[in-house]
Amino acid sequence: MGAIKFRANSYNPEELNGKVAVVTGAAAGIGKATLMVLAQSGAAVIGLDQDTNGLTQVLGWSKSKSLKVETFQCDVSNQQKLRDAFKFADSTFGACDILVAAAGIGLYKDFLGISEEEIDRVLDVNIKGVLFSMQEAFQRMREKESGSIIAISSVQSNLSLEGCVVYAATKAAVTTAARTLALEAGRHGVRVNTISPGTINTPMLDRDLSGMNLKAREEFVERVNQANLIGRIGDASEVADAALFLASSRSSYITASDLKVDGGFTALKNF
Numbered sequence: 001m002g003a004i005k006f007r008a009n010s011y012n013p014e015e016l017n018g019k020v021a022v023v024t025g026a027a028a029g030i031g032k033a034t035l036m037v038l039a040q041s042g043a044a045v046i047g048l049d050q051d052t053n054g055l056t057q058v059l060g061w062s063k064s065k066s067l068k069v070e071t072f073q074c075d076v077s078n079q080q081k082l083r084d085a086f087k088f089a090d091s092t093f094g095a096c097d098i099l100v101a102a103a104g105i106g107l108y109k110d111f112l113g114i115s116e117e118e119i120d121r122v123l124d125v126n127i128k129g130v131l132f133s134m135q136e137a138f139q140r141m142r143e144k145e146s147g148s149i150i151a152i153s154s155v156q157s158n159l160s161l162e163g164c165v166v167y168a169a170t171k172a173a174v175t176t177a178a179r180t181l182a183l184e185a186g187r188h189g190v191r192v193n194t195i196s197p198g199t200i201n202t203p204m205l206d207r208d209l210s211g212m213n214l215k216a217r218e219e220f221v222e223r224v225n226q227a228n229l230i231g232r233i234g235d236a237s238e239v240a241d242a243a244l245f246l247a248s249s250r251s252s253y254i255t256a257s258d259l260k261v262d263g264g265f266t267a268l269k270n271f
Contacts, residue, residue: 016043025103027054029202033236044068044093076129086136099137126170182256191255198262229264
């Protein structure tokens with residue numbers, strides 16, 4: 001539905017100077033936008049994803065802007081590969097100060113038609129992948145006595161939409177896990193929060209719409225526009241800006257919170 005948009009001259013290249021960030025799901029969508037925003041704000045960023053082509057594009061973009069970005073091909077549901085990725089980050093830029101766990105997959109399907117393999121894959125990526133990522137990050141942040149962990153959840157963690165049983169269950173688990181980890185992390189100076197986006201212009205949305213004809217796509221987009229208070233689909237950079245806020249010292253008194261970036265969708269509840 002379009003490329004990631006950025007606000008001109010809106011990022012301070014010294015805001016995260018000296019910080020190291022790990023971003024999962026960094027090859028596309030919210031993860032890619034977040035990597036871009038953190039890097040433009042001065043952080044050294046390691047981007048993790050399975051998509052090698054997408055990671056290559058990210059590297060090309062970062063080199064064109066002389067930013068500190070490296071990538072690592074990784075399936076976040078594979079704990080050993082994830083450990084290797086964090087060790088790569090340690091040796092490249094140092095132990096992470098910021099984690100944005102954005103890797104996730106959608107599943108929009110009638111519940112009775114979902115296979116065991118489909119359920120396992122969504123659970124592995126959306127829950128285990130987040131938990132493994134938070135473990136690796138928290139281990140390092142606890143030693144540093146500081147850090148910010150941000151997990152990307154969804155408005156579907158507390159607002160139900162038809163055809164999203166498994167996906168919604170995983171996002172509710174992410175929100176609850178992050179809030180509960182905040183209890184352990186706080187005494188070590190580590191903050192843990194989630195972001196719950198509404199409908200965002202990402203490749204995941206494109207895949208969801210790919211099976212629709214033009215009229216059905218237009219009707220869906222119009223329903224989304226009418227279902228929030230802003231009247232449009234959100235851009236991935238708007239979620240990334242929220243992640244930047246939670247990663248920075250500007251949110252130093254915020255933990256165990258869920259920040260909704262949904263244009264008022266959960267307030268309106270009209271879908």
